[in-house]
Amino acid sequence: MREVVLKTAGDFAEWRSAARGLLAGGVAPEDVSWRGGGEGASLFGDAVVAAPGAAVSLPRELLEIAERVICHRDPEVPARLYRVIWRAARDRQLLARTTDAEVDWLRGADKAIRRDVHKMHAFVRFRRVGEAAGRERFAAWFEPSHRILRLTAPFFQRRFTGMDWAIVTPDARAIWQDETLTYGPGGTKDEVPDSDVVEDQWRTYYGAIFNPARVKVDAMRAEMPKKYWKNLPEAQDIAPLLAGAEARVERMRETAVSLANPLTEKWRTRVPDELALDNDVKTLDELARAVDKCKRCPLYCHATQGVAGEGPKAARIMLVGEQPGDQEDLQGRPFVGPAGQVLNEALEEAGLDRKRLFLTNAVKHFKFEPRGKRRLHQNPTTGEIDICRWWLDKERAFVQPELIVTLGASALRGVTGKSASIKSMRGAAHELEGGAKLVATIHPSFLLRMPDRTRAAEERKAFVADLIRARKLAA
Amino acid sequence: MSAKAILEKLAVLADAAKYDASCASSGTVKRDSTETKGIGSTEGMGICHSYAPDGRCISLLKILLTNFCIYDCRFCINRASSNVERARFSPQEVVRLTLDFYKRNYIEGLFLSSGIIRSEDYTMEQLVEVARILREEHRFQGYIHLKTIAGADPGLIALAGLYADRLSTNVELPTEAGLSSFAPEKKPETIRKTMASVRIGADDAIDAAKSRLIGKARPPRFAPAGQSTQMIVGADAARDDDILKTASNLYSGYQLRRVYYSAYSPIPDASSDLPPVRPPLMREHRLYQADWLLRFYGFERAEIMEGASGGMLDLTIDPKLAWALQRREAFPVDINRAPRELLLRVPGLGTRAVDRIVAARRLGKLGLGDLAKLTASVKKLLPFIVTPDWRPGKLTDSADLRARFAPPPEQLALAL
Known part of the structure; x- marks a missing residue:
C-alpha cells in the first residue's frame, strides 16, 4: 500500500504531480491511500516521484474537470479522482460513458463546484475601504461551500481591474493590488468593514424591484440558498418584505380608482392625425405615406410597413413586381433584396438605367408565413391583388408610363385585372386601356428558385430579352 | 443632490421599472477590463446577483430615467393619468448609481428605460447619453440594456446599438385591437418599424465585419446581445394563440432573441377597465413553455395549438x-x-x-x-x-x- 500525503487540501498542482507519478509507476488505485489536507498528517510512507519519460496522456477535458473537482471538500476526492484518471488512461471513451457510476459521480462533483463558483461570482459583496494612490479599495468576506477561491479570483481580476480589492474566505484570501493578484492565508469576517454607504441604496432598490403580487419564495431560495444570506446585505429585508406583501396587494385591490391626474391633458401626447383620406393624396410622397397606413386588407397586421413604388414621376417605363419581400419590408423600399439584385443585373445587361424607371409592386404589404427565424414568402391571393390595385392605379395615374413591364403573374393580374398565364402574353407587346403598352415577363425571384443551372441560364437570357424589348418599345 | 433625495428617487424609479420582466445579462460578446484598466466584464453567461422574494432574479440595475410620461397606456403604472409619485434622474445620477452598484458586485450592469417625455426622440437621446457616458467617459465594460423608444429616429437607434449590449422595444399587447383600446398612443406598426431598424443595424454590422479588409480595425458591434420584447398577459382579451402568433412573427421578422411574457399584475392606482385579479402566473408559465417549444424543440405554432382549446393553452398540463x-x-x-x-x-x-x-x-x-x-x-x-x-x-x-x-x-x- 502506497501512502500519499497532500500538504494543502485543494491544491491541484500538488495532487497532479502525485497522481502523475503513481500513474506512470503503474500503481493501481486500490493500492494507494490518500491522506492529508493540513490535518497534521504524518509523513511516513513513500515519497512519490514521477517516473522519467513516462507521461500518460489524458483527455484535456478530464484535467479541466479534475482541476475544479479537487477543490471539493469531500475528503475522498483525491482518491476518487485518481481512480477516474486511472481508468481514463485505459479507456479513452470513459467521460462519454454518462451512465457509469464513477463518471456520474465526477460529473456531479464538477457540477457542484461550478455552481459554487457561479454563486461566488454572484454573491460576493464588496465594501469600500478607502482610496490609495487614486485607486478605490474594496474588501469582501465570503464563505464558499468548497475551496474555490483560486477558481474565482481571475474572474474578479478581469472584471475589477481598475480598483484594488481583497476577498477573504475562511480558507484563503485573494488580493488584487498594484495590478498583481496574490493569494494568502484564510481570515475572519472582522477583517472586512461591516457596512458601506451604498448599501442603503442597494437595499432600497431591492425592496422597490420586488413585486408583492407575485410572491414565490421557493423560486428565490432555490437560486439563492439561505446559507448565503448572512453575507448578503439585502437578505435582512426578505422577511419584512414578505410580511408586508399581502397587505400591499390588498391595498391595491381595495383602493378605489382615483380620479385621473389633473395634469393628464397637459402631458398627454396628441394621437397623430388619423389617416388622411386616401382620395386626398396629391403627390407621390403623400401616396407613399398613405400606402404605409393602408388597412384595406389584413396584410398590414404583421408586415413592418407598406412599401410604395419608387422612381421619377416622369419615368417612361414602370416595372411592377409582386409584393415586398423580407428585405423590402424591413427597409421600406421595393426590390432591395435578393430578387432586386437579380433584377439590377438584368436591367444593366438590357441597357436600362434603374434610376430612370419607376419600380413598384402589385401588393404593397409583405405576406409571409413565419418559420423559425425566417419569414417564408406567400403568394398574395387574387383578392389581395385586386384590393391593392387601388394604389397601383394611383401610381399609374401619377407616373403615366408609356410602357409597363409586369414581373410575374401577380403583377400581370394587378395591372390588367385579369388572370392570364405569362406564357400566353409573353413575346409580344399589348395595348392597355389608356394607351400604355404592356410587356409581360417572369419575376426575377423565379430565377433564384430554379435548381437546374442550365435552364436558369436560359430563362435568364429570355428575361433580359424581354427587358430589351421593353426598352426598344419605349424608345 | 442629497443622499436622501437619491434614495427617494431610486425607490420611485425602480418601483416603476419592475413590471418589465427582462433581466437577462447573457448572450453578449466576451470582454473585460484587462486592456482598458477600468471596470466591467461580460463573459457570455449572465449572472444573477440576487433574487427578490418574487422569485425573479436581479441581474441588472433596472430603473427608469423618469416615470413622467406623455402616453396614457391603461395597464401602465406610469401612464399620464396615474397619480403615482413622479421623479426624474439626471443621466449623471444614473451613471453614478450604476458604477457604485457595479463596483460592489451587486449587478451585471444597467437596464435603462424611461417614460416618454417631450418626444420619442428626446427620450431616446437621454437614454443614449447615459450609455455613452458609461462607455466613453468611464470605460465601463459591463452589460447595458437600453429600451428603444418606438418611433425614435433610426439614427438614434443606430447610436444606441453601438453602446448597448441589448435593445428592446415592448409590444405590450399582442393584438392591434388590444393596443388601440389600452394604449392609444402606441402603434403596432411603429413598434415593428423600430424593431426593423434594430435588425437592419445588426445586419449591417455583420456585413461590415464580413467585408472588412485584412488588417483593418474590426468595425463596431451592434447590440451583440440582440433585441427582445415583452407582452403583457391577461390585461386584455387576447388569447394564447394571438400571443404566440405575434411572437412567432416577431421572432421570424426581427430576429428577436427573446419574447418575455409578463402576467398582468395589479398596480397601484389602476385604471378601472383592468382586472384587479391575481396575476395569471400559470398562464404566463405555459406561454414560456410554448415559446421554448417554438425556439428549441422544432414545434410550429399550429402544432402547439393542437393541444389547446379555444385558442388557450391547457393550464393543467404542459x-x-x-x-x-x-x-x-x-x-x-x-x-x-x-x-x-x-x-x-x-x-x-x-x-x-x-x-x-x-x-x-x-x-x-x-x-x-x-x-x-x-x-x-x-x-x-x-x-x-x-x-x-x-x-x-x-x-x-x-x-x-x-x-x-x-x-x-x-x-x-x-x-x-
Whole structure:
C-alpha cells in the first residue's frame, strides 16, 4: 500500500504531480491511500516521484474537470479522482460513458463546484475601504461551500481591474493590488468593514424591484440558498418584505380608482392625425405615406410597413413586381433584396438605367408565413391583388408610363385585372386601356428558385430579352 | 443632490421599472477590463446577483430615467393619468448609481428605460447619453440594456446599438385591437418599424465585419446581445394563440432573441377597465413553455395549438404533453433509434436530456436504468418510449393517460 500525503487540501498542482507519478509507476488505485489536507498528517510512507519519460496522456477535458473537482471538500476526492484518471488512461471513451457510476459521480462533483463558483461570482459583496494612490479599495468576506477561491479570483481580476480589492474566505484570501493578484492565508469576517454607504441604496432598490403580487419564495431560495444570506446585505429585508406583501396587494385591490391626474391633458401626447383620406393624396410622397397606413386588407397586421413604388414621376417605363419581400419590408423600399439584385443585373445587361424607371409592386404589404427565424414568402391571393390595385392605379395615374413591364403573374393580374398565364402574353407587346403598352415577363425571384443551372441560364437570357424589348418599345 | 433625495428617487424609479420582466445579462460578446484598466466584464453567461422574494432574479440595475410620461397606456403604472409619485434622474445620477452598484458586485450592469417625455426622440437621446457616458467617459465594460423608444429616429437607434449590449422595444399587447383600446398612443406598426431598424443595424454590422479588409480595425458591434420584447398577459382579451402568433412573427421578422411574457399584475392606482385579479402566473408559465417549444424543440405554432382549446393553452398540463396526448400515433418512440427531432417531442425529455441520450447511446443500448441517470424523471416518459427492457403496450393509447399527469384539482387552485 502506497501512502500519499497532500500538504494543502485543494491544491491541484500538488495532487497532479502525485497522481502523475503513481500513474506512470503503474500503481493501481486500490493500492494507494490518500491522506492529508493540513490535518497534521504524518509523513511516513513513500515519497512519490514521477517516473522519467513516462507521461500518460489524458483527455484535456478530464484535467479541466479534475482541476475544479479537487477543490471539493469531500475528503475522498483525491482518491476518487485518481481512480477516474486511472481508468481514463485505459479507456479513452470513459467521460462519454454518462451512465457509469464513477463518471456520474465526477460529473456531479464538477457540477457542484461550478455552481459554487457561479454563486461566488454572484454573491460576493464588496465594501469600500478607502482610496490609495487614486485607486478605490474594496474588501469582501465570503464563505464558499468548497475551496474555490483560486477558481474565482481571475474572474474578479478581469472584471475589477481598475480598483484594488481583497476577498477573504475562511480558507484563503485573494488580493488584487498594484495590478498583481496574490493569494494568502484564510481570515475572519472582522477583517472586512461591516457596512458601506451604498448599501442603503442597494437595499432600497431591492425592496422597490420586488413585486408583492407575485410572491414565490421557493423560486428565490432555490437560486439563492439561505446559507448565503448572512453575507448578503439585502437578505435582512426578505422577511419584512414578505410580511408586508399581502397587505400591499390588498391595498391595491381595495383602493378605489382615483380620479385621473389633473395634469393628464397637459402631458398627454396628441394621437397623430388619423389617416388622411386616401382620395386626398396629391403627390407621390403623400401616396407613399398613405400606402404605409393602408388597412384595406389584413396584410398590414404583421408586415413592418407598406412599401410604395419608387422612381421619377416622369419615368417612361414602370416595372411592377409582386409584393415586398423580407428585405423590402424591413427597409421600406421595393426590390432591395435578393430578387432586386437579380433584377439590377438584368436591367444593366438590357441597357436600362434603374434610376430612370419607376419600380413598384402589385401588393404593397409583405405576406409571409413565419418559420423559425425566417419569414417564408406567400403568394398574395387574387383578392389581395385586386384590393391593392387601388394604389397601383394611383401610381399609374401619377407616373403615366408609356410602357409597363409586369414581373410575374401577380403583377400581370394587378395591372390588367385579369388572370392570364405569362406564357400566353409573353413575346409580344399589348395595348392597355389608356394607351400604355404592356410587356409581360417572369419575376426575377423565379430565377433564384430554379435548381437546374442550365435552364436558369436560359430563362435568364429570355428575361433580359424581354427587358430589351421593353426598352426598344419605349424608345 | 442629497443622499436622501437619491434614495427617494431610486425607490420611485425602480418601483416603476419592475413590471418589465427582462433581466437577462447573457448572450453578449466576451470582454473585460484587462486592456482598458477600468471596470466591467461580460463573459457570455449572465449572472444573477440576487433574487427578490418574487422569485425573479436581479441581474441588472433596472430603473427608469423618469416615470413622467406623455402616453396614457391603461395597464401602465406610469401612464399620464396615474397619480403615482413622479421623479426624474439626471443621466449623471444614473451613471453614478450604476458604477457604485457595479463596483460592489451587486449587478451585471444597467437596464435603462424611461417614460416618454417631450418626444420619442428626446427620450431616446437621454437614454443614449447615459450609455455613452458609461462607455466613453468611464470605460465601463459591463452589460447595458437600453429600451428603444418606438418611433425614435433610426439614427438614434443606430447610436444606441453601438453602446448597448441589448435593445428592446415592448409590444405590450399582442393584438392591434388590444393596443388601440389600452394604449392609444402606441402603434403596432411603429413598434415593428423600430424593431426593423434594430435588425437592419445588426445586419449591417455583420456585413461590415464580413467585408472588412485584412488588417483593418474590426468595425463596431451592434447590440451583440440582440433585441427582445415583452407582452403583457391577461390585461386584455387576447388569447394564447394571438400571443404566440405575434411572437412567432416577431421572432421570424426581427430576429428577436427573446419574447418575455409578463402576467398582468395589479398596480397601484389602476385604471378601472383592468382586472384587479391575481396575476395569471400559470398562464404566463405555459406561454414560456410554448415559446421554448417554438425556439428549441422544432414545434410550429399550429402544432402547439393542437393541444389547446379555444385558442388557450391547457393550464393543467404542459403544452408538449398536451400536444402528445392529441398525437398518440407518433408514439411510442424508440430511445435507442429515434432521431434527435423525434426525441425532442417526447414529453419529459428536455434538450439537455436529449443531447445526453444521443451521446450515451453511441456507446451501448440504453435501458430504463440508464435513462434514470440521464433524465429527471423516467415515470413521465413511460407511456411514450420504447427501450430494450420496456414497452408501453396499451398504455400509450389508454383513455386515462391525461389523468395520470394532471394533478388533482385542488392542487391546481394552489398553483394559480
